[in-house]
Amino acid sequence: MTGSDVTREGVRGARPGRDAPTGKHGRRRRGRGERSMVPDAEFSSYYGKPVLNKPTWKPLDIAGYLYLGGLAGGSSLLAAGAQLTGRPALARVAKLGAAGAISLSLAALVHDLGRPSRFLNMLRVLKPTSPMSVGSWLLAGYAPLTMAAAATDVAGRHRLVGSAATVSAAVLGPAVATYTAVLLSDTAVPAWHAGYRELPFVFAGSGATAAAGLALLAVEPGQTGPARRLAALGTAAELGGFQLMKHRMGGLLSEPYEQGRAHTLLRTAEVLTAGGAALAALGDRGPRRVLAALAGAALLTGSAALRFGVFRAGVASAEDPKYTVVPQRERANAAAAADGPPAVP
C-alpha cells in the first residue's frame, strides 16, 4: 500500500482515504459466498476509480427494451408459421404478443431518453455505424407491420394485407431480436464488448423462449406443438451460447457474470428456462394444460431475467477499473514484448 511522506502517524488509519491506492491496487472486498474465479489481479488505477463512465440507461427501460424486442421478434416468427400451417389460435396470440411487446418496447426506449420529445431525431440520419440508428429504422419498419398483422387478425378483415404484414414482420423479427446484442456489444463496456460473437445467439435463443412461453401461457391446447419445440431449441441456443460466451471471454471478463445481482439473475434465468422447456416438453393435453401454462410463465420470466442479468453484468464491469485495465495492460505488454525490448539510446 502506498503511504505518504507527509502523512503524520496520528492521522494514519483514521482517514482511510489517505491510503487510497494510487500505486498497486489489489482486490476489493468480496461479497458473501462469492468464489474467486481467477487469481487476484494486481493492477494500477487512479484511486480505484473507474476508467469508463458507466451506462446512464435505466435498467428497467433498457433491459426491458431488450427483452420485449426479443419477445416480439420471436412471436412474429411463430405468428407467420402458425398462419401458414393453419393454427389460428397460435397465430392470434403471437400477433397480439408481437404488437404489444414492440409497443411497450418502444415506449421504454422513448422513456429512457434524456429528451423524450426529441425521439424523432433518431430518424434524422441512417448510420450503419450506430446500432441504435439501425435499430430505430428497423423498429420504424417493423412495429407498424406487427400492428397491421394484429389489427387485421382481430378485425377479421383485409386478410390479404394481414398475411403480407405477418410474413413481412416475420422477415424483420429475427433482426429485431438479435440487433440488441450488437447494441450492447458496440460499447467499451468490457463484459459486453468481449461477448460480441456469442451474445446475438444468446439473445436469439432468449427471444425464441420468450415467444414460446407466451404461446404456451395463452394458447389453447392443441396448437402449441411448434411453441414447445421452439422452447426446446431456443433454450439450447440460449444456454449453450451463454456458456460458450463465458468460456471464450476467459476467467477475468466472465467474472461480472458470476458475481452479485447479475449472477443471481442469470442463475434464475438458467433454472427457469431449462425448467420451462422441460415442462413444456411434457405436452398440454388434459391436466397438463396447467403445466404448459406454468412452463410458459417460467420461460417468459427466464428470458427477462437473462436480459436483466446481462445488463447488470455489463454495468458492473464498467464500474470496476480492473476489467478495463487488466486486459488492456496484458495486451499492451504482449505487444511491447512482440516488438522486442526497447532500444537503448
Place this chain on the structure above:
Amino acid sequence: MTDSGGDETRGARPDPRHGNLLSGPQPDVAGAAGYPDSPPRMGFFTDTSVCIGCKACEVACKEWNAVPEDGLVLTGMSYDNTGGLGADTWRHVAFIEQRKPLGRQEPGVSHDDADVFAAARTLGTCASSPGPGATAPAAGTAPAGAPAGEISPVHPDGRAELRWLMASDVCKHCTHAACLDVCPTGSLFRTEFGTVVVQEDICNGCGYCVPACPYGVIDQRRDDGRVWKCTLCYDRLGVGMEPACAKACPTDSIQFGPLEELRERAAGRVARLHEAGVPDARLYGADPGDGVGGDGAFFLLLDEPEVYGLPPDPVVTTRDLPDMWRHAALAAASLAALAVSSFVGFGRRRP
C-alpha cells in the same frame, strides 16, 4: 457530415477513405468526414511534466463554456476534488502522490535533521532565532539549513523519494471516435478542425455515447438529459483563438496547435526529458497506429496511463462492428431456422 463513413468523396484530393474508416491510421480525418478543404487538424498536447496542478484550466473551461457547478465537495483522497471527466467537468486535474524519485527533483519536504523542540527552546534567546513579532533575519545572517539558504537534504544521488504527478485530462478527440460513430441522431459530429463536438440542439439524450467512449469522457447531465463534453472550444477556434484551458495554463502544460506540429514538439520534449534523467517520460495517444487511430489531444505522462485513470490500450469499439453485424445476421438466420424447424413435421399432423 454527421458520419465518419458516409457518402462520396468530394474535391480532387486522393480519397482518404480507402480503408481505415473504423480504425487504423487516418491522416486526413476532416477530409474523411467530408470536408473538401479543411484547415490542419488541431489538438492539445498536455505535457504533464510541467503541470503544477493549479486547476486554472478547469476554471477557465467552466467559465468560458458556462459549464454548471457540479458540487463543491471534497473527495478526501487528494487535492483532486472533481474526480474525473463528466458532463460538467471537461478538464480534470489528476493528483498522484508516489514514493518514487523524480529526476533531480528537490521537493524540500524532508526536515529529518531539524529538531523543532530544540529550536523552540532557543526562541528569542539569540539573534539567529528572534522571538515573536521580530522580523526575518537580514540577508546573509540566516542560519545554515534555513529555507533562505540551501534546500533540505536529498538522497546522495541527488534524488528525493517523493514525487507528485499532476495531469490535466480532457476529451481525446479521437481519430476514430466511438461516441461519434454510435450517435444515432448525428448530434455528435466531426468539425473541420478534426475535433468531435456535440450539437446540443440535436442530442436527444439516448446516452449511447456514454458507454461507447473508451476513456470515460462524455456523460449525461442529469437535470438536462443531454450529453456534454469538451468541444475543444469550437467557438474560439472558429475565430482563430486558442481554447480557454490552453490560454489559461500558466506553465504551458496545455499546448494547443496543429496536431502534426504538436507531435513533433512532444517527441522532442520526451527526448529532452530522457536526457535529463526522467526515463519514465512517455507519450500517450500520440501514435496514429493505436486502437483509436491516435488522439487529437495527447499527453506526456511520467507513469503508466492507468495510474492517471487512463486506459492503457484503448480500442474504438466500432473496429469490431462489421464482425458484430455479421454475427448478428448469422444469429438472426439461425433464429429463423429454429422457427422453421419448429413447424416442420407439425404442419400436417395437426391442422
